[in-house]
Amino acid sequence: MSLDALQRGIAYHFKEARLLQQALTHRSFSADHYERLEFLGDSVLNMVIATQLYARFAQLREGELSRLRAQLVRQDALHGIAIGLGLGALLRLGEGELRSGGDRRPSILADATEALIGAVFLDGGFGAAEQLVVQLYMPLLEGLDPQRSLKDPKTALQELLQARRLPLPNYELVETRGEAxxxxxxxxxxxxxLNIHTRGSGNSRRIAEQAAAQQALAQIGTA
Amino acid sequence: MSLDALQRGIAYHFKEARLLQQALTHRSFSADHYERLEFLGDSVLNMVIATQLYARFAQLREGELSRLRAQLVRQDALHGIAIGLGLGALLRLGEGELRSGGDRRPSILADATEALIGAVFLDGGFGAAEQLVVQLYMPLLEGLDPQRSLKDPKTALQELLQARRLPLPNYELVETRGEAxxxxxxxxxxxxxLNIHTRGSGNSRRIAEQAAAQQALAQIGTA
Incomplete structure (x- = not known):
């Protein structure tokens, strides 16, 4: 995997190679790292996804559009995109980060993907960045089913089990941590x-249950 | 105040007057209201402010850029911009909202301002929306002092009192609400x-103290 291959993969060739290099540089490697580009790329990504959802789903309300967008720009979606691009092999990480598997860490891969979007925006302008986001997200956008996506995980899981005539899940408190x-x-x-036992955490029981239900849906293979 | 005057004020003339009308329509007036445009405009606003801050403050880190942006896009900044544009007089509100002063409510005015940005984006593209945001925010962007803005309210308040050789504030617990x-x-x-006694709330003592300190700064007239 090379920088050339990556540029072919994203269908964009940088005028300033320095920007591409910076997008792939973790703070453990150099002070010239990707975090500022990530700030920029995150905002470009959010906006382009907003325009795509606005145009595609004329019947959805503001809150529904927001929830769909949150699903699309969250870490696991970006992580999947980074894997598709082979970004991990091109990351520049410090020794310690590399030894501890930083090049496979979802948060680092997701952040670098946002930084890459920010770098394309700086190098080629809004049009180029928009094209990149649409290209990267096309499979996710095409596969989006608001009816299903907009249900919260507990509801989606319950309906799935009911459809299969299976008993409903139990939610059990594992642990509480931290001060009051x-x-x-x-x-x-x-x-x-289904021999499923997943966990989720959050700062309310409800949020933790939703996270655990999300994991269960993922194991069943429908999320 | 007329739609023409508003368009002169924002230096943009709509090709589709319908979009401008929708940006000014509250849900209490018609089903064709501004909320979807607000979703779009919010994302455009966040992105344009991100690019402006990125370009202006090369020395700031990602987290600092995020905090500055949050200050610029929050409700009171947008509310001030809406007042400057005279947006209240052009809002279309249902009878009940109008009677209860909806045309002066900060949240409605801020939301309509975001919707206006979204409408310009749909009507004139990214370039036109970017120009509008930069125009509306120029005074705030020019006046931005990261040194001062990036201090948290408690620190800013403490330094202000020390500079005036006044005793430091006391923070007192007023009440706790809700389950554990x-x-x-x-x-x-x-x-x-200074005869100041302000309150703030939040789901930690620290957050509540910061909110109370923010109020105190506002009363002293420096926030």
């Missing part, structure tokens, strides 16, 4: 009939 | 020498 005013809860989602 | 895992704290910021 900033507690974190860990909840388990247990579905014995 | 989602408590809300209300804290008071008390400065007897």
């Amino acid at each position: 005013h900033q507690q974190e809860f860990e909840m388990a989602c247990v579905i014995p009939s | 895992h989602q408590q809300e704290f209300e804290m008071a910021c008390v400065i007897p020498s």
Whole structure:
């Protein structure tokens, strides 16, 4: 994998190679790292996804558009895109980060993907960045089903199990951590009939349950 | 105040007057209201402000850029811009909203301003929307002092009082509300020498103190 291959993959060739290099540089490697580009790229990504959703789903309300966008720009989506691009092999990381598997860490891969979008924006302008985001997200945008995506994970999981005539999941408190005013809860989602036992955490029981349900949906293979 | 005057004020004339009309229509008036445009405009605003801050402050880190942006795109900044444009007089509100002063409500005015940005984006493209945001925000961008803006309110308040050789504020717990895992704290910021007694709330003591300090700064007239 080379920088040339990456540029062919994103169908964009940098005028300033320095920007591409910076987008792939983690703070553990050099002070000239990707974090400022990531700030820029995140905002470009959010905006382009907003325009795409606005144009595609004329019947959705503002809050629904926001929730769909949040699903598209979250870490796991960006992580998947980074894997598709082979970004990990091109990242420049410090020794320690590399030893601890930084080139496979979802947060680093997602951040570098945003930085890449920011670098294309600086190098080629809004049109080039828009084209890149649309290209990277086309499979996700085409596969988007608002009816399904807009259900919260607990509801989606419950309906899935009901459709398969299976017993509903149990949610169990695993642990609470932290002081009273900033507690974190860990909840388990247990579905014995499918041999599923997932966990999720968050600073309310409800959020932790939703996270655990999301994991369960992922294991069943529908999320 | 007319739609023509507004268009002169924003230095943009709509090709599709329908979009301008929609940006000024509250949900209490018609189903064809501004909320979807607001979703779009919010994302355009965030992105244009990100690019402006990125270009202006080469020395700031990602987190600092994010905090500056949050200050610029928050409701009170947008509310001020809406007042400058005279947007309130052009809003289309239902009877009830109008009677209860909806045309002067900061949240409605801020939302309509974002919707106006979204409408210009749809009507004239990214370049036109970017120009509008830069025009509307020029005074705020020019006046931005990261040194001062990036201090948290408690620190800023403490330094202000020290500079005036006044005693430091006391923070007192007023009340805690809610269950253990989602408590809300209300804290008071008390400065007897200035006869100031403000309150702030949040789901940690620290957040509530910062909010109370922010109010105190506002009363002193420096925030």
